[in-house]
Amino acid sequence: MTLAPLSQPRPDISSPPALSPLDRVGRALAELRRGAAVVVVGPGDAVLAATAEGADGDLLANLSALGETEAAPDLLMTTRRAAVLNLGAPGPGAVRLGLPGGLTEDRLRRLADPTEADPVPVPAGSTVEPVAADSGAGAAVVLAKLARLLPAVVAVPCPVSALEALAWARARDIVAVAAEDVVAHHETAARALRPVSEARVPLMGAEETRVIAFRPDDGGIEHLAIVIGRPDPESAVLTRLHSECFTGDILGSLRCDCGEQLRGAIDVISRAGAGVLLYLAQEGRGIGLVNKLRAYTLQDGGLDTVDANEQLGFDDDERLYSPAAEMLRHLGFTRVRLLTNNPRKVSALARHRIQVVERVPHAFPANAHNVGYLRAKARRSGHLF
Numbered sequence: 001m002t003l004a005p006l007s008q009p010r011p012d013i014s015s016p017p018a019l020s021p022l023d024r025v026g027r028a029l030a031e032l033r034r035g036a037a038v039v040v041v042g043p044g045d046a047v048l049a050a051t052a053e054g055a056d057g058d059l060l061a062n063l064s065a066l067g068e069t070e071a072a073p074d075l076l077m078t079t080r081r082a083a084v085l086n087l088g089a090p091g092p093g094a095v096r097l098g099l100p101g102g103l104t105e106d107r108l109r110r111l112a113d114p115t116e117a118d119p120v121p122v123p124a125g126s127t128v129e130p131v132a133a134d135s136g137a138g139a140a141v142v143l144a145k146l147a148r149l150l151p152a153v154v155a156v157p158c159p160v161s162a163l164e165a166l167a168w169a170r171a172r173d174i175v176a177v178a179a180e181d182v183v184a185h186h187e188t189a190a191r192a193l194r195p196v197s198e199a200r201v202p203l204m205g206a207e208e209t210r211v212i213a214f215r216p217d218d219g220g221i222e223h224l225a226i227v228i229g230r231p232d233p234e235s236a237v238l239t240r241l242h243s244e245c246f247t248g249d250i251l252g253s254l255r256c257d258c259g260e261q262l263r264g265a266i267d268v269i270s271r272a273g274a275g276v277l278l279y280l281a282q283e284g285r286g287i288g289l290v291n292k293l294r295a296y297t298l299q300d301g302g303l304d305t306v307d308a309n310e311q312l313g314f315d316d317d318e319r320l321y322s323p324a325a326e327m328l329r330h331l332g333f334t335r336v337r338l339l340t341n342n343p344r345k346v347s348a349l350a351r352h353r354i355q356v357v358e359r360v361p362h363a364f365p366a367n368a369h370n371v372g373y374l375r376a377k378a379r380r381s382g383h384l385f
């Protein structure tokens with residue numbers, strides 16, 4: 001084998017042609033998850049950001065060096081987390097927190113992660129400034145959420161204008177992404193869902209079952225349609241939207257009702273003759289398994305399921321149901337009888353042009369471990385038990 005001489009020009013792989021917005025966001029998510037910095041470019045700002053989770057002193061110093069500033073990075077967090085720290089009113093969006101004396105690894109950890117044992121110290125003289133959702137700074141926080149990390153990032157402004165930021169990032173081999181693509185990502189990924197494989201999977205109690213996997217175009221986790229029997233698209237199809245719950249579905253956790261609801265839905269649909277169960281990759285009401293375990297730790301400290309989410313900086317429910325509506329349409333179903341106790345699922349499907357002709361209650365007896373959780377769902381989230 002002959003090796004090409006070193007002097008031979010190499011193909012430029014740093015700027016592949018015409019990456020789609022989904023691809024660009026997908027790359028940025030992978031970078032954040034491995035602890036690298038990304039550039040997020042808004043209409044009037046560009047930030048160099050890395051996730052707060054796992055950030056150490058070296059990363060903070062590197063960000064400042066790359067941003068050509070003596071100042072320590074700012075901490076960007078959701079308005080929800082800021083409210084928990086008594087730094088303003090809760091609501092949608094994000095804020096930039098400036099700390100006198102700068103951000104240290106210890107301060108960062110205690111401000112961003114409520115499962116850290118010590119009380120949160122917000123130093124006197126700290127500044128809090130709202131950031132627009134579609135700005136580079138606002139979108140950087142959305143990226144952390146999409147990456148299913150703690151929704152907080154450390155960031156410095158890029159040392160160039162927003163117009164020059166893409167070229168600046170490319171010259172340094174840093175992945176760059178547009179804020180508008182980040183903000184639109186959830187919906188764009190749902191629209192780009194396509195069926196990629198399908199197989200017959202006889203289930204206990206529902207032998208005539210097919211599983212169809214739908215993949216988002218950004219390479220994200222597949223959602224599954226579990227079609228039992230032969231549902232008639234001309235009539236309202238008995239349908240269950242089930243959000244993934246590793247602990248309840250697989251391990252049989254008693255902290256929630258998911259395992260019973262999953263097996264119960266298969267049973268009910270099978271006895272009715274036909275229907276569909278959508279198994280949605282929305283672990284932990286959309287915050288991911290790692291954050292759900294953090295939420296459990298907070299609940300063991302006395303918070304309920306809604307407050308635990310908000311302490312972490314999330315909304316109480318981060319799920320979107322456009323993927324579910326898209327999958328139903330792919331299957332040819334536009335009218336459903338929905339197995340749920342959750343009114344948000346009913347209204348969300350209607351918003352996405354799937355007609356819910358009936359809500360079919362789907363409740364199971366409580367146990368000693370989930371009784372508080374079920375009560376909180378009824379009291380705080382409007383579940384109809």
Ligand SMILES: Nc1nc2c(ncn2[C@@H]2O[C@H](COP(=O)(O)OP(=O)(O)OP(=O)(O)O)[C@@H](O)[C@H]2O)c(=O)[nH]1
Pocket residue numbers: 241242243244245246255256258261282283284285286287292295296305309339340341342345362383
């Ligand atoms: N963040 C968080 N998620 C949880 C907790 N307990 C269960 N979950 C998640 O909540 C989701 C429950 O999903 P579903 O059963 O489809 O939805 P639901 O809102 O309970 O509505 P129903 O249709 O009435 O069952 C799953 O993704 C679980 O992983 C919790 O304490 N915190």
Ligand SMILES: [Zn+2]
Pocket residue numbers: 245247248249256257258259
């Ligand atoms: Zn569960």
